[in-house]
Amino acid sequence: MTLTVAFSSHSPVESQVDIVVVGVYDHGVLSPSAQLLDNASGGALSRLAARGDLSGKQGAITRLFDLPGVTAPRIMVVGLGEAGGLDVPRYLKALAEAAKSLKAGNQVNVASFLGEVSVRDRDSEWCLRQQVVVFSHHAYRFVSTRGRKPGDHGIKSLQLPAGSESALRAGLAIAGGVALTRELGNLPPNICTPQYLAETAQRLATTLPKFSVEILEREEMEKLGMGALLGVARGSRNAPRLIIMKYSGAENADAAPYVLVGKGITFDTGGISIKPGAGMDEMKFDMCGGGSVFGALHAVAELGLSINVIGVVPAVENMPDGDAYRPGDVLTSMSGQTIEVLNTDAEGRLILCDAISYAKRFNPHTMVDIATLTGACVVALGKHAHGLMSHDDALANELLQAGEHVHDRAWRLPIWDDYQTQLDTGYADMANIGGKNAGAITAGCFLARFANEVRWAHLDIAGTAWDEGRKGGATGRPVQLLVQWLLDRAA
Numbered sequence: 001m002t003l004t005v006a007f008s009s010h011s012p013v014e015s016q017v018d019i020v021v022v023g024v025y026d027h028g029v030l031s032p033s034a035q036l037l038d039n040a041s042g043g044a045l046s047r048l049a050a051r052g053d054l055s056g057k058q059g060a061i062t063r064l065f066d067l068p069g070v071t072a073p074r075i076m077v078v079g080l081g082e083a084g085g086l087d088v089p090r091y092l093k094a095l096a097e098a099a100k101s102l103k104a105g106n107q108v109n110v111a112s113f114l115g116e117v118s119v120r121d122r123d124s125e126w127c128l129r130q131q132v133v134v135f136s137h138h139a140y141r142f143v144s145t146r147g148r149k150p151g152d153h154g155i156k157s158l159q160l161p162a163g164s165e166s167a168l169r170a171g172l173a174i175a176g177g178v179a180l181t182r183e184l185g186n187l188p189p190n191i192c193t194p195q196y197l198a199e200t201a202q203r204l205a206t207t208l209p210k211f212s213v214e215i216l217e218r219e220e221m222e223k224l225g226m227g228a229l230l231g232v233a234r235g236s237r238n239a240p241r242l243i244i245m246k247y248s249g250a251e252n253a254d255a256a257p258y259v260l261v262g263k264g265i266t267f268d269t270g271g272i273s274i275k276p277g278a279g280m281d282e283m284k285f286d287m288c289g290g291g292s293v294f295g296a297l298h299a300v301a302e303l304g305l306s307i308n309v310i311g312v313v314p315a316v317e318n319m320p321d322g323d324a325y326r327p328g329d330v331l332t333s334m335s336g337q338t339i340e341v342l343n344t345d346a347e348g349r350l351i352l353c354d355a356i357s358y359a360k361r362f363n364p365h366t367m368v369d370i371a372t373l374t375g376a377c378v379v380a381l382g383k384h385a386h387g388l389m390s391h392d393d394a395l396a397n398e399l400l401q402a403g404e405h406v407h408d409r410a411w412r413l414p415i416w417d418d419y420q421t422q423l424d425t426g427y428a429d430m431a432n433i434g435g436k437n438a439g440a441i442t443a444g445c446f447l448a449r450f451a452n453e454v455r456w457a458h459l460d461i462a463g464t465a466w467d468e469g470r471k472g473g474a475t476g477r478p479v480q481l482l483v484q485w486l487l488d489r490a491a
Contacts, residue, residue, distance in 0.1 A: 004138040006170060008111065008159040011039040012070075017159060018107035019074040021098050021118050024049065025083035026056040026096025030218050033113035034077065037258060040069035045077070055079050057099040062172075062313055064067035064471050074107060074305065077328030080117060086409050091119045095131060099138035102155050110135075111159040125207070130406075131160060132171025142186045142473060145425035170303060174483050177299030178476030184291040189267035189284040194315035197242040197264060197290065201313075204294070210249055210302040216242035216261075221354075225330040228339055229314050229354040233346045235271055236317035242355065245293070245311040247353035248302050249490075255309035256365035258486060259299070261355050263348045263371035264290030264315035271318050271344030272326050279468075286348070288474055289371040290315060295479040296486070303483075303489040312349040312359045318344070332427045334358060335450055340428035347374050348430060349443055353450040360454060366395060367456045368485075369447060371477065376439030378463035386410040386478055389444035395457050402485035408478050410459060415444045 005355040012033040024479075028049030030038055038045040044067055048054035054062050059080030064310045076100045077152060080086055102110060112135065115127040139155050184192060184200065193199060198215045220241055221230055226242075233240035243264070244256075251267040256390070265286040267273060269314035275283065297311045325331070330342045331350065334357040339350065348371050351406025359367060377387040386403070388410040390396040396412050403409040422434030422442045430449065444458045464477045 002038045003136045003155065003175070003341070004157040005136070006157070006415065007162045007168070010159070010195060012036055012111065012113050015111040015159065015422065017072055017109040017111045019076055019102070019110050020072045021076045021078060021110060021112040021114060022082045023078050023094065023114055024054060024056045026474040027085045028054070028056065030247055031080070031113070032116055035065065036414070037075060041067040042069065044068070048087045057081065059093050061097055061101045066162050069267050071451045072111070075085070076101065078114065080191050083383040084118070086117055087121060089118070089119045091127070092130060092134060092407055095134040096138065100193070101430070103138060108154070108156040109159070110157065114164065115160060116180070116250060125164045128160060128163045128167040129171040129174070131247070132158070132168060133175050136175035137178060137476070140206060141180060143156060144183070144187060146190070150157070154382060174480055176302060177295035177479045177483060181288065181291040181295030181479050182296050182474040182476045184294060185285050185288045188286070189317070192284065193266050194241040194317065195238065195314045196266070197266065197287070197313065200294065201245050204245070204298060208298065209304065209367045210247055211297070211301050212246045212248070214244040216244070224293065224334055225332065225336045225357065226354040226358070228334070228350040231314060231325040231329065231331040231341070232271070232318055232350050235319040235321035238266070238317045240314070241314040242358065242359055243313040243315055244272065246308045247297055247304050249300070250308045252265050255308050257310045257362055259310045259312065259359045259362055259364040259367040259371040259488060260293045260482065261312045261352060261367060262290035262293035262350055263287065263369070263373065263471045264313040265348060266317050268314060268318045269320055271324055271347060272320050273344040274320055275345060282466065282468065284465040285396055286372050286473060287315070289369070289461060291474065292370050292461070292477070292479050292482065295476060296482040299479065299483045303487070305486060307486065308489045310359070310362055310364070312355050314355040316351050318347045322457050326385050337430065337449065338428040340425045340431045342431050342433050344434045346443070349446045351424070352447055356447065358360055364454060367451060367477035367480070368459065369456070370461060371457045372462045372465050372480070373460045374440040374443050374462055377460040380413070381463055382442055383463045384409070386464050386481070387440050388412045388457060389415040389441070390457035391448065392455050392457065393413060394453055398488065399457055399459070399481065399485055402488060403478070403481040406484050408481040410481065413441055413444070415441060419445050
C-alpha cells in the first residue's frame with residue numbers, strides 16, 4: 001500500500017483526521033503542538049502528566065480520546081525522553097513506535113506534528129524527510145500473495161505541517177525505493193525469478209524519466225566469457241539475466257557514472273554444497289543486494305538527480321542438478337582469471353565478479369557493490385551495521401557519513417592484502433573461499449581482484465537486508481544509505 005503524504009495548514013487542534021500525533025518529554029514537558037492541545041482542552045494533558053498517566057518516557061505511547069475543544073477524535077502522545085536530549089536514534093525510535101502503533105485500528109488518516117521537535121545535529125528538513133520514510137515503512141504491507149487480516153487497516157494518508165517541498169519529495173522518493181526493494185525481497189522465489197527481475201526493470205523504464213534498460217541473456221553472456229556467473233546458473237531451469245539499468249541525469253551525457261552492482265541470487269539452495277533445510281526459505285532474500293539497486297535507481301530517477309547512475313544486477317538461481325557446478329570445478333571469469341570452486345554456496349562472489357568486470361566498460365567514476373554475501377559478516381556485526389570494505393579511504397568515509405546521516409549505518413572492515421593469501425590454491429588463480437577465518441573479509445578480497453583499478457567499495461548486507469523468522473521480511477536497507485550518498489555526490 002502506498003502512503004499518501006501532503007502538507008496541511010490545520011493546527012493539531014483543528015486537524016480533521018482520525019488521529020493527531022504529538023510529542024511529550026519527561027517530567028510533563030509538552031511539545032508546542034501538545035501545548036496547543038492542552039490549551040484547547042482546558043489543561044487535560046497537563047493534568048494527566050501531573051498524575052503520571054501521560055508518560056514522556058522514550059517511545060511510550062499514550063492514546064487520548066474525545067478531548068474537549070479538539071476536532072480529531074483521537075490523540076496519540078509519543079514519549080520523547082529528556083527535553084533537549086533527543087538525538088537521531090531516539091527520534092527515529094519515537095517515529096517508529098508511533099508508526100507501529102498505528103498499524104492496527106481504524107485510524108487511516110493521520111496528522112503528525114513530530115517534525116517540530118529539535119533533534120541534535122539535524123535540521124527541520126531532515127526531520128520532515130524521516131517522518132515520511134518511517135511512516136511509509138510501517139504503512140507497507142506485503143499482500144501480493146496473501147489477503148489482509150480483519151481489522152488490519154493501516155494508515156493511508158499522512159498530513160504534515162507545511163514545510164520544505166524538497167524534503168517532502170526526497171522522503172517520498174526514498175520511501176518508494178525502499179518499498180520496491182522490500183517488495184522484491186518478500187516475493188516468493190517461484191515468482192521473483194531472474195526473468196521477473198528483468199521484467200520489473202523493463203516496467204520501470206516505461207514509467208521513470210531518463211531511465212533505460214538492457215537485458216543480457218545466456219547466449220550474450222557466453223560470448224562475453226562470463227564463466228563464473230554462468231557456472232552458478234547451470235543447475236537451474238530458470239535462465240540467468242544480466243540486468244543493466246541506466247539513469248542519465250547529468251547535463252553532460254558523457255559524465256562518468258556512479259555504478260551500483262547488486263547480487264541478485266533469486267534463490268540460494270547452496271547448490272551441490274547444499275544448505276541445511278531449516279531457514280532455507282529465507283534464501284529468497286539472497287537477491288536483496290540487487291533489490292537495493294532497483295530501489296536506489298528508482299529513488300534517484302524520481303528525484304531527478306543531476307548525475308548519471310547505472311545499476312547492474314546479475315540475476316541467477318543457485319540450484320543442485322545433474323548439470324550443476326561442483327566443488328573442484330575451475331571456472332574462467334570474464335576477466336580471464338580462473339577460480340577453483342571449493343564451495344558452491346559461495347556463489348554470490350562468482351556472479352558479482354563477472355558483473356563487476358562487465359560494469360568497467362562504463363568507465364565508472366565510482367563503483368559500489370551490494371550483496372547479502374557472507375554469514376561471517378552477520379557473526380561479526382550482527383543485524384545493525386552493514387559491512388563496508390574499500391581500499392579508498394575517501395570513498396569509505398563518504399559511505400560511512402551517508403549512513404550516519406540517515407542512521408542506515410555501516411562499519412568498515414579491513415581489506416588488507418595480508419588476507420589475500422587465504423585465497424591461494426594450486427589449481428587456479430584463486431579459490432572462491434578463504435577458509436573459516438575472516439570470511440567476510442576474504443570475500444571482499446576476492447571481489448577486489450576484479451575491481452582493482454576502479455574506485456570501488458563493497459557493502460556486505462547479509463545481516464541487515466531482512467529480519468529473520470516467519471514474520472520477518474525484507475528491510476529495504478541499504479537504500480537510504482545509497483540514495484543519501486548519491487544525493488551528496490549530486491550536490
